[in-house]
Amino acid sequence: MTAPAVYEGRAARYEVDVAPPADGSTRARTGRLTLTHGVVETPQFMPVGTNATVKALTPDDIRDTGASIILANTYHLYLRPGHDRIARLGGLHRYMDWDGPILTDSGGFQVVSLGDLRVVDEDGVTFRSHLDGSQHRFTPELAVGVQEALGSDIAVALDQPVFPSSPRDVVAEATERTHRWAARSLAAHAREDQAMFGIVQGGLEPDLRAASTRYIASLPFDGICIGGLAGDETPEQRDAALDVAIPLLADDPRPRYLMGLGSPADLLEAVHRGVDLFDSVLPARVARNGQLWVPGGRLNLRNQRFLDDAGPVQEDCPCLLCRRFSRAYLAHLFRAKELLAYRLATCHNLTFTLDFMIRIRAAIRAGTFPATMSELRVRAGRVSGSEVAEQSA
RNA sequence: GGGUAGGUUGAGCAGGUGGUGAGCUCCGCUGGCUGUAGACCAGCCGCCUUCGGCUGUGGGGGUUCGAUUCCCUCCCUGCCCA
Numbered sequence: 001m002t003a004p005a006v007y008e009g010r011a012a013r014y015e016v017d018v019a020p021p022a023d024g025s026t027r028a029r030t031g032r033l034t035l036t037h038g039v040v041e042t043p044q045f046m047p048v049g050t051n052a053t054v055k056a057l058t059p060d061d062i063r064d065t066g067a068s069i070i071l072a073n074t075y076h077l078y079l080r081p082g083h084d085r086i087a088r089l090g091g092l093h094r095y096m097d098w099d100g101p102i103l104t105d106s107g108g109f110q111v112v113s114l115g116d117l118r119v120v121d122e123d124g125v126t127f128r129s130h131l132d133g134s135q136h137r138f139t140p141e142l143a144v145g146v147q148e149a150l151g152s153d154i155a156v157a158l159d160q161p162v163f164p165s166s167p168r169d170v171v172a173e174a175t176e177r178t179h180r181w182a183a184r185s186l187a188a189h190a191r192e193d194q195a196m197f198g199i200v201q202g203g204l205e206p207d208l209r210a211a212s213t214r215y216i217a218s219l220p221f222d223g224i225c226i227g228g229l230a231g232d233e234t235p236e237q238r239d240a241a242l243d244v245a246i247p248l249l250a251d252d253p254r255p256r257y258l259m260g261l262g263s264p265a266d267l268l269e270a271v272h273r274g275v276d277l278f279d280s281v282l283p284a285r286v287a288r289n290g291q292l293w294v295p296g297g298r299l300n301l302r303n304q305r306f307l308d309d310a311g312p313v314q315e316d317c318p319c320l321l322c323r324r325f326s327r328a329y330l331a332h333l334f335r336a337k338e339l340l341a342y343r344l345a346t347c348h349n350l351t352f353t354l355d356f357m358i359r360i361r362a363a364i365r366a367g368t369f370p371a372t373m374s375e376l377r378v379r380a381g382r383v384s385g386s387e388v389a390e391q392s393a
Numbered sequence: 394g395g396g397u398a399g400g401u402u403g404a405g406c407a408g409g410u411g412g413u414g415a416g417c418u419c420c421g422c423u424g425g426c427u428g429u430a431g432a433c434c435a436g437c438c439g440c441c442u443u444c445g446g447c448u449g450u451g452g453g454g455g456u457u458c459g460a461u462u463c464c465c466u467c468c469c470u471g472c473c474c475a
C-alpha cells in the first residue's frame with residue numbers, strides 16, 4: 001500500500017489522489033500534476049508536436065481532442081527555427097499559441113532515431129543535421145539551455161537511449177553515461193518556472209534497469225522518465241522492465257513517464273504497471289497514413305471497401321471527423337491526398353486515445369480498475385495484425 | 394486523297410535495328426508504423442500448379458533455325474498538305 005503522496009517541487013506539484021490498492025492487484029493510480037501552464041490528470045497521454053505543431057492540427061483541434069499537455073522537441077526546434085528566435089518571439093507557448101503545459105524532449109531520442117547521423121562521446125552528441133548536413137554538438141548543458149529558452153513546463157535531461165535489443169555492454173555504457181548526463185543537466189538547470197525530469201535507462205537488463213531507476217530517483221528531478229523502451233522489445237520484455245523499475249518507485253511521490261508508448265493496448269498494460277504519463281507519435285502518424293482507431297480494432301481507410309461506406313468512422317465519437325463526415329468521404333480524401341484527410345484522421349485518433357485514458361482514469365477512481373481491464377483490452381484492440389472492428393453504420 | 398510520326402503488360406513511358414521485352418513512374422491492391430529525418434515506408438500489381446513455368450511489342454500473312462526488328466497487307470491514332 002502506497003501512502004497518499006504529494007510531491008512539491010519548484011515548478012511542479014504532483015498529487016496522487018487514488019493510490020494503488022493494498023492487495024497488489026495493480027500499481028495503477030490516478031493523480032494530478034500541476035505545472036506552470038495548467039493541470040494534468042494522470043494517467044495521461046501527451047500528443048507529440050515535434051516542430052511546435054501537432055502535425056495537421058490547430059491548437060483548437062488539439063484542445064478538442066481532449067489533450068491537456070503536449071510534447072515538443074528540443075533538437076528539432078534548436079535546428080529550426082532556433083530556440084533563440086522562439087525566445088525572442090515570446091517563448092514556445094506564445095509562438096505556437098498553445099497555452100497549456102508543454103514537455104520538451106531533450107533530443108536524446110535523436111541519438112537513436114538519427115542513426116548514422118550522430119556520434120556520441122562522454123561530453124555529448126555530435127549530430128549531422130538531417131536538414132542540411134551541418135554539424136551540431138549537443139551536450140546536457142546545451143539541451144537544458146535550449147529548453148530554458150523555449151520555456152516548456154517540463155524540461156527533460158539529455159540521455160543516451162539504445163535499442164532494447166542492444167548487447168549488455170552497450171546498454172551498460174549508455175546507461176552510465178546517461179547518469180552522468182543527468183547530474184550535469186540538473187546542475188545546469190536554473191529556470192524556476194520549469195520542472196525537470198530525469199530519464200532511467202538500463203534496457204532489458206533487470207539489474208541495470210534497477211540500478212538506473214535507483215540512481216535517477218536519487219536525484220532531485222521533478223519526475224522520472226522511463227526511457228529505452230517502446231523500441232524493438234516484445235510486450236513481455238517491456239512489462240518485465242516496468243516490473244523491475246516501478247516497484248522501486250512505490251514510495252516515490254513523483255510522476256512516472258514512460259517515453260514513447262502510444263497504442264491503446266500498450267497504454268493500458270503500462271498503466272496497470274504504474275505508469276502515469278505517456279507520449280507517442282503513433283496515433284498521429286498512423287492517422288496520417290490512413291489507419292483509424294475504433295473500439296475493438298482499427299480501420300484502414302485506404303481499403304477499397306470504405307469508398308461506399310456512408311457511416312461515420314466511429315458511431316459515438318465526438319471528434320471533428322465523426323461528427324460530420326462519412327468513412328466514404330475520408331477514404332476519398334486519402335486517395336486524393338487531400339490535406340483535410342490528415343487533419344480529420346489525426347483529430348480522431350487523438351480523440352480516441354485521450355478518451356481511452358479518460359476511461360482508464362474513471363475505472364481507477366471507481367475502484368474497478370483491475371477488474372475492468374479485460375473490457376478495456378477489448379476496446380483497445382490488438383496493437384498489430386489485420387483485425388478490424390466492424391461497426392454497423 | 395497525299396505525306397509524315399506512331400501503336401509495348403489499366404494509364405504514361407523506357408528499351409529493343411535478326412539471337413530469351415515482365416524495366417520505370419503513376420493508378421490500383423495489401424501490410425507496417427510507438428520520447429517524428431515518417432502526409433511515410435514495404436510488398437504485390439499479364440496468366441499458372443509461383444525457389445519455377447507460360448504468354449505478351451495493333452491484326453493477319455510471309456522470309457528465317459529464330460521476327461519487336463526484314464517484307465506484304467489491313468486496322469487505329471496524332472500532325473502537315475490538299
